[in-house]
Structures are given as structure tokens and as C-alpha cells.
Amino acid sequence: MASAAKAKQLDFAKTPINSKLSAQQKVRLLTEMVRIRRFETESLRQYQAKKMGGFLHLYNGQESVAVGCVSLMGDDDHVITAYRDHGHALAVGMTMNECMAELFGKVTGCSKGKGGSMHFFAPDKNYWGGHGIVAGQTPLGLGLAYALKYKGVKGAAMCFMGDGAVNQGCFYESLNMAALFEIPVVYIIENNGYSMGTSLARSSSFKSCLAERAEGFNIAWAQCNGTDIYEVRANVQTAIERAHNESKPTVLEIATYRYYGHSVADAKHTGGYRQKEEIEHYKQNHDPIQVFKRRLIEEGTLTEEKYEQLDEAAKAEAAAAAQFADESPIPSEESITQDVYFEVDRQTEAGRTGKHFFNS
Amino acid sequence: MALIEYRDALNQAFAEEMERDPNVVLMGEEVAEYDGAYKVTRGLWQRFGSKRVMDTPISEAGFIGMGIGASMLGIRPVMELMFWSFAAVAWDQIINNAAQVRYMSGGLINCPIVIRGPANGGTNVGATHSHNHENFLANIPGLKVVCPATAYDAKGLMKSAIRDNDPVMFMENTLLYGEKGEVPEAEYLIPLGKADVKREGTDISLIAHGRAALTALKAAELLAAEHNINAEVVDLRSIRPLDEEAILASVRKTHRAVYIEENKPFCGVGAQIASMLQEKAFDDLDAPVLRISSMDAPAIYSPELEKKQLPRPLDIVEKVLSIC
Numbered sequence A: 001m002a003s004a005a006k007a008k009q010l011d012f013a014k015t016p017i018n019s020k021l022s023a024q025q026k027v028r029l030l031t032e033m034v035r036i037r038r039f040e041t042e043s044l045r046q047y048q049a050k051k052m053g054g055f056l057h058l059y060n061g062q063e064s065v066a067v068g069c070v071s072l073m074g075d076d077d078h079v080i081t082a083y084r085d086h087g088h089a090l091a092v093g094m095t096m097n098e099c100m101a102e103l104f105g106k107v108t109g110c111s112k113g114k115g116g117s118m119h120f121f122a123p124d125k126n127y128w129g130g131h132g133i134v135a136g137q138t139p140l141g142l143g144l145a146y147a148l149k150y151k152g153v154k155g156a157a158m159c160f161m162g163d164g165a166v167n168q169g170c171f172y173e174s175l176n177m178a179a180l181f182e183i184p185v186v187y188i189i190e191n192n193g194y195s196m197g198t199s200l201a202r203s204s205s206f207k208s209c210l211a212e213r214a215e216g217f218n219i220a221w222a223q224c225n226g227t228d229i230y231e232v233r234a235n236v237q238t239a240i241e242r243a244h245n246e247s248k249p250t251v252l253e254i255a256t257y258r259y260y261g262h263s264v265a266d267a268k269h270t271g272g273y274r275q276k277e278e279i280e281h282y283k284q285n286h287d288p289i290q291v292f293k294r295r296l297i298e299e300g301t302l303t304e305e306k307y308e309q310l311d312e313a314a315k316a317e318a319a320a321a322a323q324f325a326d327e328s329p330i331p332s333e334e335s336i337t338q339d340v341y342f343e344v345d346r347q348t349e350a351g352r353t354g355k356h357f358f359n360s
Numbered sequence B: 001m002a003l004i005e006y007r008d009a010l011n012q013a014f015a016e017e018m019e020r021d022p023n024v025v026l027m028g029e030e031v032a033e034y035d036g037a038y039k040v041t042r043g044l045w046q047r048f049g050s051k052r053v054m055d056t057p058i059s060e061a062g063f064i065g066m067g068i069g070a071s072m073l074g075i076r077p078v079m080e081l082m083f084w085s086f087a088a089v090a091w092d093q094i095i096n097n098a099a100q101v102r103y104m105s106g107g108l109i110n111c112p113i114v115i116r117g118p119a120n121g122g123t124n125v126g127a128t129h130s131h132n133h134e135n136f137l138a139n140i141p142g143l144k145v146v147c148p149a150t151a152y153d154a155k156g157l158m159k160s161a162i163r164d165n166d167p168v169m170f171m172e173n174t175l176l177y178g179e180k181g182e183v184p185e186a187e188y189l190i191p192l193g194k195a196d197v198k199r200e201g202t203d204i205s206l207i208a209h210g211r212a213a214l215t216a217l218k219a220a221e222l223l224a225a226e227h228n229i230n231a232e233v234v235d236l237r238s239i240r241p242l243d244e245e246a247i248l249a250s251v252r253k254t255h256r257a258v259y260i261e262e263n264k265p266f267c268g269v270g271a272q273i274a275s276m277l278q279e280k281a282f283d284d285l286d287a288p289v290l291r292i293s294s295m296d297a298p299a300i301y302s303p304e305l306e307k308k309q310l311p312r313p314l315d316i317v318e319k320v321l322s323i324c
């Protein structure tokens, strides 16, 4: 069993997309995962210090998915995801400062404090959010990919979603249109085994896996394990190539695991719908950071010392982001009614015609 | 001036804007090869081809959402809902995505999309097909809501809606599609947020939107002929943005107002206008602001009765006489 798993692992290291990685690029992948984890851990600390409101959905345990997928993005590839969106945001290059400040509701946040944890955006980095309604982003992802095709651009839209999101109707409407219109969208199901407190077995009926549902739409699909970032990259690469070269969709399901509760409010996630042992098992055997780190050390790409350094740097960066967020001003009261209408914000003729707001 | 149908006025607007901007696309159920359920898009598929005029499956949440996603990347989709009533299954996409994404991104994103189709009762198709959503949607900051009553307004407003960089909910009316009106040959646009005084008068302001504006015009003729009352008819044309100045100017002149709409009464557009008038024109008013809407029940099927459920000219005359 262990040796079979190891053989499989080696395979993905040998896929061209991974075998051509330089030592520096490999360390970079690891660093990105570590940065996400440190950011999340810091944001949890800040949440507990009551520096932010609302929900906080942490990405710890799932880092290989966002980092692996985003690492393959070209200039014309785009990303959209659900509310567990910090990992993807950092992976596309958003700064810890703007992300942490958004959590704090500060004007320096990526959305000027108007979106919060679930609604990070960076269109300049091809990152389209950050969406709070389960599966609500799935038609939007389709639309992004449709726009790329319409413009004649060779690109793909990666639309991330949870295992709970697959049971929403608009996802199937999107799959049908993706196949029908040959749209270069890649639906990536981050299957962490739970939708809130409901296990996969209690939420979904399926034959071999969730992605297999794509079969009925005549859409290519694959299922893979997220423990090994190489495996993620190999599978996403195939999907992106299919989008680029054939303008066809893919559904890719990636097995992963979240270490914290659904949100920080889900304090009873251990001993309730799942057991502590299960979490420990994943941390011991499937942690994407530890697995990759071990591999890089074994092959001589990394030393324990260098790892400590990059980990410390990520920790320091997150701590500095928290300080930045803390010291940033809150948005002005006038800003409440800004960024509602493009035409009003720009004071165009359309924006100056008629009454747009009805505050007395 | 040519005398053309309301549907063709819209059709001209689409064709002109598609010629002007290669990013304008039409999408919806039956809009392409079938020429549209109400023939509003007829001939456009032949003229512009399948890339620009696209039939979608019956998946309102899916295709409206797809249009919204595409608009975030600069496409300007004009999405047809066969009936605005069906927007209920796309509510999440419209309300949570089109309307909120700009705000939640701190102004980094905008959605230049038009969602259009008929929103009216009065055609004996029962309650599921007879909804008026303009009050609901105008309640959502981030959305714009337009309800043209005539061919001229439909064309000019549609052209502006397509060029607008915010999501515009464009509400047409199956009872008006075949109505003819004068439309100039030369290009024109009507800005959103500008009301139109469709009849000048001195004694009372009949303020309305959509087909109710035409009902108000008929009532005004009756009032003049039979009661010697000279009513002014103000057609809002656009609900949000709203031309408050035009409403106030009319009421300051006539000192009386009745709001007429085919919406339901509870939190209808008229409720907003009545509230605004008591706040901003209290001293100008010589009588309470009255409202007429469709009767407060689901749209009845029975053809004879449904006529009575919607505001009729005589309903308006009666209300006016109670305060004039």
C-alpha cells in the first residue's frame, strides 16, 4: 500500500509539467503553500482577538489545491471561487496586507472593506472572487470562459467549488451549457469531505465520485488526490490544455481536507460530525505542505534550515499584515454609497441623470 | 418618422447597438433560430450569426449567470427572459451577483449587462407568468430598472441600457409589443433617469410607469371630455434611477397626484413616490396622494376578471374624482 502510493507519487513528479520545474520553482510552490497557512493561522488569531466580524472559513489543509492550480495559470487564464477564498487570493499574488485589511474591514482591504472574508477580488490578477452563495459562482465561471472564447483568446477559467456545491442546480445548468457551447471552463471540486457538518456520504449520491456526474453531460472528468501538489498540477494541466487546445470543459475533483471547522464559528467540529483521530490522520499522512517539504528535502532541493527560514518569513509577513490591517483606517461613512453604480462613481452623464440613491 | 411596433423598435435598438459594438451579444431561449418567443429579436440571427445571437437551454439561473460572468470581462450581453416572471429561478444570479459584485469588489468590477423581457399581467396566462418585478428589483442598490411604455421610449431607452456600464433590468410588456408608435429614422438615445411628460395638464398629476402610463393617458382624455379636468401624465420610464425632479415639478404645478402602476400595492413603486411627495411636496399638496395598482391578489386567469384586476381608465377617473 505504502509503496504503491509512493510509486504513484513518483509518477507525478515525472510528468513533464512537474519534471521541468527548477529547484527555485519547487521551493516557490512550497513557499506559497506555507504563506497561505501562516496567513490563515494569523487570521484565526486575529479573529479570536475580535479584530474582525462575520465568518472566517480557513483553508488550512487544502493549500496544494489553490497553489497547484494557480501555478499553471497563463496570462489569459482566470480564477473564480467560493467563500473559502483566501488561499486562491494569495496564490494569484494578492498581498497579505490587502487580504488581512479586508478581514479587518479596513479601507486598505482589497475590496476597501466592502466585501469581507468571503468576497476577495483582484480582476487585475484574473481573480474574480470570492463568492458567498454556494455554487453561485459556477455560472459566472462559465461566463468568464465564454467571454475568453468570444474574444478569441486562448485561455481557461478555473471555477473552484466545494463538495457541497455540486448539489446546486445552477451547477448542472452550467455543465450542460459548458458542453453544449464548448466553453473552456475547468470546474474544480475541492472535495474536503464535508459541507459544513454534513459528510459527503450524507449529502451526495454518486457512483464512484462526484466528478463522474460530468459523464452524463459528455464532459471529460478526473478525480485525483490533493495530498501531492504534483498530482494536482498534472491533472489541472491536462484540463487547462483541453480548454486551450480544444475549447472544452473539464470537471476535476480533488480530494483534500480542512483542518479547522467549516468556519471559525464551527467550534464543535471535532467529536461532533468528525473525530479528532481523522484530523490527526490527515495531518500525519496527507498534509500537502509536510509531504512536499519532505520530498524536497529528500531530493536535496531544500534543507530543514531553509524551510525554517521560509516558514519564519511567512509568519513574519502574516504578523506584519495584521499590524498593517490594525493600523489602517476604517472606510469613511461616505464610502457606504460608493462603488454601487459604475456610472455614478465615474460621474458620467448617465451617473448624473436621475436619482440613484434614496437615502433621505 | 416611421410608425413601427414596439417590438421592432427594440429590434432596431439591438441591431444598431450590435453594429456599433462587437461586444454586444443577444442570448436567451428561442431568441435566435426561432426569432424570439414574441419575435422581438426576429431576423437578427440571420443577420448577425450564431456567435452574436445565441439560443440558450431553458436554464435561467445558468445562462443569466453566464451573461453576468461574461460582462465582468467586458462582453455586453443582452439577455432575454421569455417572461420576467421566470427571473425567479435566476434571482440569485441577478441579486447576489449582478447587483453586488461591484460593491463587494470595492468598485473593481462592473457588469454591463441588460436583462430584458416582458413583465406584465393581463394576458390570461395565470399567476406564474404575470409577475411585475420592478418594485422588487428597484429595491436592490446596484440594479437599474427601466419600464418603457411606447415604441419610441423602448428604442431610445434600450440603446442607453446597452451602453450603460451597470446592470439594467429592462421590463417590456407583451400587450405592447404589437402597439405602433412613431420612431425617428435618425439615431437617438433616451437617458435612463429621465421621465417624460406625456400629456401636459394643470389640475392633477397622473404619475405612472410602463403600460399604466398609457392607461393614464386614456383616463386623462376621459377626465377632459367628461369632467373638465385637465390632467398631466408623467411617465417615469425609468424607476431607478428615478426622475424625482420631474415628479415634483408636476405636482408643484397641479397640487394633486395619483400614482398608477400594474405592480401590486404593497411596497409598490407608488408607495415610494407617495412617500417622497409627502416628504418633499407636503405644502404643495391640496389632497392626499392616491395610488392605483393591480388588485392585491395573484393574477387571476379568468379572462373577463383579469381585465378588472389591472388598472383601467375608469378606475383612474374614479380615484381622480375623489380628490378633484
Ligand SMILES: Cc1ncc(C[n+]2csc(CCOP(=O)(O)OP(=O)(O)O)c2C)c(N)n1
Binding pocket: A084, A132, A133, A134, A161, A162, A163, A164, A165, A166, A192, A194, A195, A196, A262
Ligand atoms: C445557497 C447557499 N446555501 C447555504 C449556504 C450556507 N453554507 C455556506 S458554506 C456551506 C457548506 C458548503 O460546503 P462545501 O461546498 O463542501 O464547501 P467547503 O465549505 O467545504 O469549502 C453552507 C451550507 C450558502 N452560503 N449559500
Ligand SMILES: [Mg+2]
Binding pocket: A162, A163, A164, A190, A191, A192, A193, A194, A195, A196
Ligand atoms: Mg466541502
